[in-house]
Amino acid sequence: MARAWGLSVVMLGCGVVVAAGEFAGGRSGAGVLLLVVFVLLAGVNSPLVFPRSVGALEARERSASDGRPVVYWRPGCTYCLRLRLRLGRSARQLHWVDIWRDPAGAAAVRAANDGNETVPTVVVAGRPHTNPDPAWVRAQLSDPR
Structure with a gap:
């Protein structure tokens, strides 16, 4: 089961890290946009689709x-x-x-x-x-x- 969700979890984790970097740099709009993109990628590559x-x-x-x-x-x-x-x-x-x-x-x-x-x-x-x-x-x- 963990293997099936692995790619989605990695994508979500990367999205959080990248968005946090944008938020820390004062670019909240870019942070939100990147987080949404990574969440969508995680969802599309999950077993839920x-x-x-x-x-x-x-x-x-x-x-x-x-x-x-x-x-x-x-x-x-x-x-x-x-x-x-x-x-x-x-x-x-x-x-x-x-x-x-x-x-x-x-x-x-x-x-x-x-x-x-x-x-x-x-x-x-x-x-x-x-x-x-x-x-x-x-x-x-x-x-x-």
């Missing part, structure tokens, strides 16, 4: 029963964030697995990517797709199998 993660085993079982794709992701991944934001509300229809929280999910990603933990890896009908186009993923949601 993504739908609730499930374990890899549970995601595979759910996907087998409902046919929806499984997305393996990790906090701080810009490609995962791009996928999540471009999917919009459709993202809640997918089964999300945080590989930093689930060792089985990390193992599944390494098996699909020649030993690398390359995310996002989207599994559709048992076939992995590394960093697919968000429009393609959205199309998989409407494609009856």
Whole structure:
């Protein structure tokens, strides 16, 4: 759990330090602006932006029963964030697995990517797709199998 929040905590800490420096220098407007920017960056890179993660085993079982794709992701991944934001509300229809929280999910990603933990890896009908186009993923949601 701590690993998933690590990047957000570091960004928030950096924001506080930078803003404190601005406040100490008498530039309160710049301090507030920088603090807001760092808080937003921390929030965007936190697990809060993504739908609730499930374990890899549970995601595979759910996907087998409902046919929806499984997305393996990790906090701080810009490609995962791009996928999540471009999917919009459709993202809640997918089964999300945080590989930093689930060792089985990390193992599944390494098996699909020649030993690398390359995310996002989207599994559709048992076939992995590394960093697919968000429009393609959205199309998989409407494609009856």
